[in-house]
Each structure stands twice: as structure tokens, then as C-alpha cells.
Amino acid sequence: MDMGFSGMGDSVNNEIIIQGKNLCKNYNGFKALDDISFFVKRGEIAGFLGPNGAGKTTLIKLITCTSFKSSGKLTVFGLDTDREQRKIKACIGLVPQDNNYDPDFSVYENLLVFSRYFGIKKSDAEKRIEKLLNFVELTDKRNEKVTDLSGGMKRKLIIARSLINNPQLIILDEPTTGLDPQARRKIWGMIEDLKKDGKTIILTTHYMEEAEKLCDRIYIMDSGKIITSGNPKELIIKHIGTDTVEIYNCGDVRLNDIEGKKVFFKDRIFIHTDNKKETLERLVNICDDVRFTVRPSNLEDLFIYLTGKELKE
């Protein structure tokens, strides 16, 4: 989809857009971010993954200069977030967790009013809004009251709004939380289109599928710390292996004979393995009425393996 952006093409180059070093954020003694270091390269989709309270939204606030770090270093486009807020904010598009659209205005007016905060000329804004409405498929709804839109459409409006200033960097905080699967896939498609257009994208999520599908690099967060980072598929293979056997009735299954990484979690046992054939044969030998499934390992497994917790609460 040609959005008329001055795109860079589908190329992840090595230019670092965001860099955080030993970043800390305290709220009255509570460590929301505890000494994290990370980077995001131009043109990639970077995902920050973690349960509620992991520090994802706090991190986004620091990047968008709507909150200030307690210590460490954070640069966006090479600019210091403590000093160059206006310049940084001018080049970012934010899709916040809450749909904070303006309920007093229609779809079109929401976009027009927002363009003024960036100092965009009205004639330029009008042209851009047409393109954006087309991109998010809301052209027919331009004069609707925002409060009458469905959840998915509201989200699309906020995505369109985040693109009004033709940002280099787009930040999506839980872009699909609370949406039905169809709307979710639509939004994934849009995110992929934006990446093709050369945008750098950050997203936070607690949906594994979303992170695995979209992200070039993920940072797994828990309690204000980054536990691990890298390409999602590579991380899974590195830490837990290609496949996972999930066992449901594990009362007297003797697992000592089975190789692989075993994780006891709630009423289940996970065995992570690179050799599912052997694992299965042994499992069936030990006990033939065992109930289990075998599937490719995913990020949820990795998260449970690393933290002992589930991502979704």
C-alpha cells in the first residue's frame, strides 16, 4: 500500500533509532523500570513483551517524553529525551493503550484537530487525512460520531491519528487488546504495511502470537527488568528448543527417564525438546494413558520457562 510516505523500502539497516542504557524509573520507591538497556534499529518492529505491570507502558512514556527517567540514558533519533522533547515528539506517532480519541468530534474532525497540535497546515492535513482514512478503511465513517464506532474502528482511528504527522517511529501500546480475532488480523496487516513503508515500529503486547508474527526483535520484560531479547524464533530455539509436549494428567508419570527441559506449571507439565520423536516414544513407553499434546514451542512457553509465570492473567 502506497501511503505517500517518504518510505525507506523494506530494509532494516543498522542505524539505531532508540537507545536506552541502564534506564531506571521509580515511582515513590517502586521500581517500574529497573536498570534496563535496549536498542531499536531503523525499519524494524521491536516488541516489548510482558505481563501487566512489567514496565512496558512506563517505558513508552519515557520514549514519548511524557514522563521522565529517574536515571540512566535514553536517546530517540539520537536526541536526549530530557532535553529535546518537542523535536522527538514531532517525529513519533503514538497509539496509546486507551483509545483517547476526542468524543466531542467526528472521525474526520478528530484527525483534523490532532493535526493542529503538530502545526500541520490545514490544506496539507486535509490531503493526508483522505489517505489515512483510506488506509484504515474508515472513509465511509468520516462523519460518524466517534462514540458510535465499533471497538475495532476506534482502534483504527487511533492508528490513523498516530500517522497524521508522517512519523518515522510508530509506537503501539497493546494495539489489539480487547479486539475480536478478525479486527486483530486487520490491525496486524496495517502494522506490516507500515513496516514495508520503512517505518520503525515499537509494540507492546501480551499476545504471543502477535509478537511472534510481527516482531523482528523482542524484549521480554518482567517486574521492570528485561529478562532476555532477540529474534522470537531464535530465542525459542536457544532457550527451550523447537517443540513442546504439554502433559495434562501427570499424577504418577515418571519423567526422570525423559530428556528435555521440564517445567512444572499449575496442573500441567511442559517438556521442551529438540527431538520430539524420541521424547514421545519414551513418554508412551512409561505410561500409555497419559494425556498430552505436542506442538511447536512458542513465546508463552519461553516466558513460563524463564519466569515461572503466565503472560496473561
Next chain:
Amino acid sequence: MILSSGWIPVWKRNKDVFKKLFWVNFFLPLLEPIFYLITFGFGLGSFVKEIEGMPYKKFILPAIVAMATLSSSFFYTTYSSFVKMIFQKTFDAIIATPVSIEEVVVGEIMWGATRGFISGIMVLILFIVLGLTPPFHLTFYIPIISILAFTFSSLGMLFTSIVSTIESFNYPIFLYYTPMIFFSGTFFPLTNFPDVVVHSSKIIFPLTFSMISLRGLEKSFDPKLLIEGILPIIHGIVYFFLSINLMKKKLIK
């Protein structure tokens, strides 16, 4: 930071909403001053012959204009701004753009002031049309009403930066706003009260100065009276900067 122009789009946003809801925002509140005029000007006024050498309906006129002004400003930067800040998260959306929190607050206060000014002047024009006051009185009403609108817009924002729930506005409203409406020389002159009461009223309620000034000017044009009408700006400036600072602390954590 404050002198930058980022507050203008915030002001414009509020103006656009106002225009959309013109009937609700504008004509309905215009009824209240008319009720005041009927009740106090014509109703009570026919029993009270003269106060301070003027008929009561003339005496009450500046008070009705002033109250229309300050209520329009004050209730905008209290309830409306609070709803936008807490429930609609409009401020959060704006501060993620190049507009700063200071500019959002200034935009809100300036719109509150504009709104109060429009309300006050509309009431005055209504009174002019009804032949209750001569048109040239606009000349001194305009500066005094502007200052009053700015002062009460800033004061409303100050309370908004302090309260944590929307119900807490009852504190400033019943402990400050309502007493002010009655004890600032609005419905009756303060002259029969002891000096200490008069002076306290002047210190606590900026409206007292506006009333002395407007009422005096209604009687005869004396430039000295204009100075009293300008005094509330001292309150206004203090509330303005204080509210910007407190709002910043509240929203940027």
C-alpha cells in the same frame, strides 16, 4: 515555554467544541441572567427603591454581568477540564504531540477566559438592547470583564490541579464560590458591614473589586475606578502560574 504558541491549537479545539454545541453552551446559560434580572431587578427591585443612589435594577446589573462571566469561566476550567483530563484522557493524547503540558493548561485557561468574556459581554449586550444601560458602557466593561474571566478561569484550573475526584469540587464551590457570590457586594453593598469584613472580602474575593469598579462606573466615569477593576489580575496571575506548575506535577510523573 509559556510564551510559545503551542496553546493556540488547544484553545482552537475548545472553540470548535463550543461552536458545535452552541445552543447548549451558549443560549441556555443566557437564561440565568434573565431570571436574575426578573427576580432581583423587577421583582425585588420594585420593593427596594434605591441603593447607593441608584435604582435597584441598575444596582444589580453589573453583578449579573460579572456572575455570568465568572461562572462561565470557572465551571469550564473546573468540571470540563477535569472531565477531559481524567475521563477522556484528552490531555494525555495532546501531550504526546509536540504540545507541552504547560501549553495544554494555558490553552484551557485561555479558552475558559474567552468563554467567560463571551458570556459576560452577551449579557451586557442584552441589557443594552433592553435599554437598561447605555452602549458606551461597553468600553469599561470590556477590560474589567476580561480580567475577571481570566482570573476565574485560572482559579478554576488551580482547583482542578488540586482535587483528586470530581466530587471534591464541592469544597471550592461551597466554601469559596458560593460565599463569594453573596458577599462580594453583588446583591447588596458591603458598606454597612464593619471595615474588617469589607477588607477581608476584598482580599479573599477578587470579585469585590470588580463590583466596586463596575458599579461606580455605572454611576459616573472616574478613571480611578478602573484601577480597582484591574486589581483582580494580581489574583489571576498568581493562580495562572500556580495552576500550571501543579498541573505539570499532577500529569507528568
